[in-house]
Amino acid sequence: MTVKTRETIGTLEATETPRDQLEALARFANHLDESELRDLLLSLTSRVLDGADLTVVEETTDYTPAEVATRLGMSRTHLYKLLDNGEIPSHRIGRDRRISFRDVVAFEAQRQRDRRELAERFANPTRTDRNAIEEMLNDL
Numbered sequence: 001m002t003v004k005t006r007e008t009i010g011t012l013e014a015t016e017t018p019r020d021q022l023e024a025l026a027r028f029a030n031h032l033d034e035s036e037l038r039d040l041l042l043s044l045t046s047r048v049l050d051g052a053d054l055t056v057v058e059e060t061t062d063y064t065p066a067e068v069a070t071r072l073g074m075s076r077t078h079l080y081k082l083l084d085n086g087e088i089p090s091h092r093i094g095r096d097r098r099i100s101f102r103d104v105v106a107f108e109a110q111r112q113r114d115r116r117e118l119a120e121r122f123a124n125p126t127r128t129d130r131n132a133i134e135e136m137l138n139d140l
Contacts, residue, residue: 012054022049062098065090071104082107 022045029041048054063071068088069079082088083097088107090097 010056012048012056014048014051014053017048019049057101059101061101062091062093063101063104065097065099068099068104072108 026042026045026049029038029045032038032041044054065076065079065083069076072079079088083090083099088099089103090099092098
């Protein structure tokens with residue numbers, strides 16, 4: 001585990017974590033009663049076993065626009081458009097902008113929901129057409 005000094009960020013690197021320990025943790029989690037903790041442990045062990053590195057970040061951490069753009073996989077120019085439109089809240093420290101971790105996570109979650117909804121619409125065009133017709137008829 002490497003620990004960086006910025007807001008006590010800890011990173012669990014998949015390649016450095018013994019597989020038998022992760023599997024033991026997953027077995028332990030499977031014996032817990034259904035809860036958020038159980039789901040979290042199972043999700044974490046599954047992702048690390050699949051090769052993903054995990055980073056733990058304090059909820060109160062703020063990021064620069066450059067850091068957020070990198071995390072979201074977009075250009076800083078596009079990110080600034082989202083900030084200016086209020087799609088991602090930000091605050092100023094002096095003349096610099098900062099974005100809270102919570103707001104980044106909320107934006108990512110909303111973006112995933114929007115993508116899922118769009119995929120469902122394309123997967124079920126007949127239902128989408130039927131819903132649009134019903135909506136128009138209700139407006140008459």
